[in-house]
Amino acid sequence: MTGYPPEPWQLAGEARLSMWRLPAAELPDLPAGVEPVLLAGHASVFAAWIDYLPPGQLSYHELLSAVAVRGRGLAASITEIWVDSEVSRDGGRELWGIPKDLASLVFTGGRTFTAATGDDWIATAAFTPRAGLPVAVPARFEIAQTLRGRLARTPVRWRAKPYAAAADWSINPGGPLGHLAGRRPVASAALRGFRLTFGPRERSTSASR
Secondary structure: OOOOOOOOOEEEEEEEEEEEEHHHHOOOOOOOOOOEEEOEEEEEEEEEEEEEEOOOOEEEEEEEEEEEEEEOOOEEEEEEEEOOOOOHHHHHHHOOOOOEEEEEEEEOOOOEEEOOOOOOOOEEEEEEEEEEOOEEEEEEEEEEEEEOOEEEEHHHHHEEEEEEEEEEEEEEOOOOOOOHOOOOOOOOEEEEEEEEEEOOOEOOOOOOO
């Protein structure tokens, strides 16, 4: 018996995200068998603040960072992630190998965001949405993680109204997102009224490191 719903999870809410370009040598560790997508020796790294809301199955806040990786179509691997829900933490770890930890996450008016643990602050950000599309746009991608010593690939189906945004990040250089500190994102966006289906994951025989 678990406290989290079985996969797939049906979720809804709002998201704010930014993208950086980092040299391959400065990327966080990825699962064994997973390679970043490189262009001129640089990879795309994303960080997102996500507010999960009704009518989704769970309601909680999340901050994550992920690297674009090789896959069948769009793919990413989540390298750091925090939530303020034990149910989400436990389900993410057990179902998909997503390394969720708990943190204090404060979202204010869909514009300002802060994340901290008992030890130190992680990051803050302020977003200003710009022009966007009046209709929801679909997207499909997969998440590649290590689960119980094997590579697990989980499909995600997403539909949201995308808006361009300006973002001002402050990241603790000594914290877990320190590889992004002092860098300006190359693009930012707001995703409004999203609906997503996370899972079910595909089984794999690939061993981890």
